[in-house]
Amino acid sequence: MTMAFEEEKKTMPPMAGMRREPSPWNGGTFAEFAPQAFMAGQQRPLALYVHVPFCHHHCTFCPFYINQTKKDFSAKYTALLLKEIADTAEVLKDVAHKRKVDVIYFGGGTPTDLEKDDMASVIRSLFDHFDISPDAEVTVEGRNTGFTAEKGQAWVTAGANRFSIGLQAANTQLRKKLGRLASREEAGATLNELADTGASVVIDLLYGLPGQTEEILIEDVRYISEQTRIAGLDLYELRMFPGSPLEKAIERGKMPAIPEFPEKARLFGAAYKNLIAGGFDHFSPRHWRRTPNERSLYNRLAGEQTDMIPFGSAAGGRLGTIGLSTARDIKSYTEMVERGEKPLGRITEAPLAVEKTGFDKELDMAFETIRVPAIDKWPDSLRESGSLLLAQWKKAGLLEGDVDGPGMGFTCAGFYWSSRMKKLLLEFAAEPVPA
Ligand code: SF4
Incomplete structure (x- = not known):
């Protein structure tokens, strides 16, 4: 396990400001290019991605935090999403029915912080305006805190069939250090209540956390396997992002350093062996499942240059060879939606990679x-x-x-x-x- 090769240092991807600037876009407005670009990809799968860039607070390890959840954010943001969905569908009205949607994904941020009826209305709106395949995977991502069984049931009734929860760790002390508020038992109870809605419940599990020992990780996997009814999980190595609260806490000596190789390899091995012992099938590189119905379709399609129409602030997607990023700043996003424009902060040429042979x-x-x-x-x-x-x-x-x-x-x-x-x-x- 630790001797086959020498460990390679992994480098983080460049931050936004350091990326090479793309050439200015000269291909017209979304309303002008979208119908044709939509039809050009008829043979490829189609996804709708809705971003909800609000979180209750900033988890220490996370690079995706943008806006703090405010008291009245749900109704305001929902109204914007509903208008954006209707306006986008209007642009695509002559072609939308010609392609079936294979995947809908609500990512964030914390989509599960939306109020019960607000999220349900957004899901229904997507079903009303697009031709959703009967076996489409419809996932709402989020966290335990604030996600109730009532929300889960309402969202399943509206059309969701999968919940992806960023558990990260089950151990209560470790969770608290990561900024996760619910204890292991509270988190486990929520997962089981959500599984009772009939949706497929999947979690993220991290290895390589500061202070995470093999014993803690093995006990986490045992708890997840024996005490929860999740359908699957994604196992990730913790990647430290420059400037994250976690990095600062470690620098100030408030958290232990993250485990290095070979300890990290041993943690992976402990998780791997105990997931298999716990009845999980390792069916794709990051994904494990206990039922064949769990497909992890969004994750697979997201890596395959799938046509993905973005909605919400700070969402990314593409239509054929055109890359689409919605406005990251919530004020700009709001103003553009209110003007009836597709709220795109950036449109880029995004050539499809040559198909491998x-x-x-x-x-x-x-x-x-x-x-x-x-x-x-x-x-x-x-x-x-x-x-x-x-x-x-x-x-x-x-x-x-x-x-x-x-x-x-x-x-x-x-x-x-x-x-x-x-x-x-x-x-x-x-x-x-x-x-
Ligand atoms: S882990 Fe999720 S909830 Fe926590 S800051 Fe990141 S996006 Fe928000």
Whole structure:
């Protein structure tokens, strides 16, 4: 687990101000380009993304905090969302019925801070204005605090079928350090009440938190497995964002440092083994589930350049080769919606990546299902040396299964190193074959 490769230092993506500025947009207004751009992607999946950039308070580890939830924010923001949805649908009125929506996702921020009837009206409005597929995944993301069973039931009645809760950790002391208010038992009770609505309930779980030991993480996984009825979870490594409250607290000595490699690898291993023991199936790189109905469709499509119409302030999306970002500043967002404009802060050329072919594509497809490509999918010239490499990785405890079988699976250690292994396989495939 800790000896297969040397740890690579991960660098954080550049912050907004440091990114290269895109060329100025000359392609007209949303009303002018959207109908044609919408139709151009008919063969691709379609998503609607609604951003709710308000939080009760700033969790220490989080880079996504923008606005604090104020007392009357829900009604005001809902009125803006309803107008934006209706105005967007008006722009697309001649074409909207020609594509079915596969995914609706409410992200944030904390969408679950919206009042019960407000969120229900936004969900219904999307169903009224767009052609939503009968098996669409409709997710509301949020947190335990402020999310009641009554809200959950009302939102399921309106059309939601999945709740994604940022639990992050179950241990009560650790949760408090992260700025999470509910105790383990309170959080667990909310998850179970939400599961009783019939929706699929999924959580985020972090490893590599300051002060998180293997014992704490194992007990968290045991509690989640045995005491909650969640359908799935996403397991993430904590990434420290520059300037986050967490980084400042660690610098001031108020929090222990975050675990480094190899402790971090051991934490991952503890979570991995205990999730499997707890009945979870590791079905895509970050996602674990206990029922096959849990698809994690939004996460998959979001990584595939899916057409995604953004709504709300600080939302991102695209229509074909046009990148769309709504105004981040709530005042600008409000003014644009009130003027009847699509509230776009930025429109950019966003060319679609060239579709992969050959071994690159085989690698992507196999890694998405936690495997390496079967040896008969490798280029002829690489099969012999590839078999030797796979056998070596099996001997090192990184892969399991038959080298000549239908694609070897990663072991726990192998999955921890899977990004590195993929990089090596790409380099291996790109090397010229000796004559
Ligand atoms: S973790 Fe969620 S609730 Fe906490 S600050 Fe970030 S977006 Fe807001």
